[in-house]
Amino acid sequence: MNQEKILVIEDESEIRELIQLNLEMNGFSEVLTAADGETGLKIAKNETPDLILLDIMLPGIDGYAVCRQLKANSQTASIPVIMLTAKSKEMDVVNGLDLGACDYVTKPFSNKILISRIRAQLRNMKEKKTAKTQPHILKRGSLQINPIERKVILHDVSVNLTFSEFEILFLLCSHPGQVFTRSEIISQIKGNDYPVTERSVDVQIVSIRRKLKEWGSQSIETVRGVGYRLKLDETA
Numbered sequence: 001m002n003q004e005k006i007l008v009i010e011d012e013s014e015i016r017e018l019i020q021l022n023l024e025m026n027g028f029s030e031v032l033t034a035a036d037g038e039t040g041l042k043i044a045k046n047e048t049p050d051l052i053l054l055d056i057m058l059p060g061i062d063g064y065a066v067c068r069q070l071k072a073n074s075q076t077a078s079i080p081v082i083m084l085t086a087k088s089k090e091m092d093v094v095n096g097l098d099l100g101a102c103d104y105v106t107k108p109f110s111n112k113i114l115i116s117r118i119r120a121q122l123r124n125m126k127e128k129k130t131a132k133t134q135p136h137i138l139k140r141g142s143l144q145i146n147p148i149e150r151k152v153i154l155h156d157v158s159v160n161l162t163f164s165e166f167e168i169l170f171l172l173c174s175h176p177g178q179v180f181t182r183s184e185i186i187s188q189i190k191g192n193d194y195p196v197t198e199r200s201v202d203v204q205i206v207s208i209r210r211k212l213k214e215w216g217s218q219s220i221e222t223v224r225g226v227g228y229r230l231k232l233d234e235t236a
Contacts, residue, residue: 004122007032007049009040009066010084011058015107019053022111023118037061041069044076051121053114056085056096064099071100080121084109093226094181102178120177120232127176140173140230143215154212164189165208168201172220177232179223201228 006028010016013035020031032047034040037058044052052070056063063083070076083096083104093104102121105114138145144153150166152159161169167189171180180188182198205228209216221231 002027002029004028004050005030005032005047006118007034007040007043007047007052009034009037009052009058009063010055011035012055015055015084018111019114022115026115037063037066040066044070044079045073048075049079050125051118052079052081053118054081054083054101056083056092064095067096067099067101080125082117082121097179097181097226098184102175104179117177124176124178124232138170138173140176140219141215143173143212143219145170145173154215159211161208161211162204165204165211168204169208169212172228172230176230179227179229181227184227 006023008016008019008023008031010019010033016033016035020033023031032043032049034043038061040052040054040058041061043049054063054066058066061069063085067081067083070079070081077100080103081101083093083101084107085092085096085104086107096104102124103117105117138147142155145151146153147170152161152166152169168185171185171188182201185201186198205220205222209220212219219231221229223229
């Protein structure tokens with residue numbers, strides 16, 4: 001039985017009830033629901049769920065505004081948000097990610113995929129909490145990253161990365177499963193005033209993949225039209 005608390009903010013009752021049933025059947029015992037953004041925000045602040053599933057097309061306050069308010073409030077800012085969207089346009093997805101959502105699922109979606117994405121993000125949050133209290137070498141499969149010494153080891157062999165390549169790799173590996181837009185990568189590794197084009201991020205990703213060989217090509221995923229993320233083992 002999963003102890004995590006999940007909040008579902010979805011205005012369509014059939015979808016909301018189906019998601020709740022699916023979560024409960026997969027061991028999530030505490031599922032909170034809201035049919036609109038305003039109610040969802042109140043529940044999020046009062047109950048502090050471990051993860052929020054947030055529909056974009058909500059009556060009144062839409063999902064973008066809800067996400068913006070969640071991330072602006074220190075009480076709810078760290079709660080991972082997965083966007084549920086019927087919008088498949090690239091900019092709609094980018095907008096959600098830029099506001100702080102960690103992932104998105106496009107309707108209609110597979111229940112198995114939704115559950116795997118939820119579990120992946122919950123595992124990621126646990127790893128972040130552990131890392132804050134117990135600093136350690138970051139391990140992703142056969143890859144090891146030492147952030148203090150700025151060393152990367154793959155299959156027990158040292159890999160020589162440039163400063164920016166290391167920063168990008170460490171960012172992706174520190175947030176497995178989270179999609180980063182190119183502008184977010186630039187902002188996170190250097191600050192908003194860093195004079196680099198988004199194209200340069202693509203070039204550095206190509207270089208990282210080349211240096212990390214099979215691991216790089218299999219683990220660093222291009223999210224078409226959006227950005228990049230480190231793949232999660234969603235079956236774990």
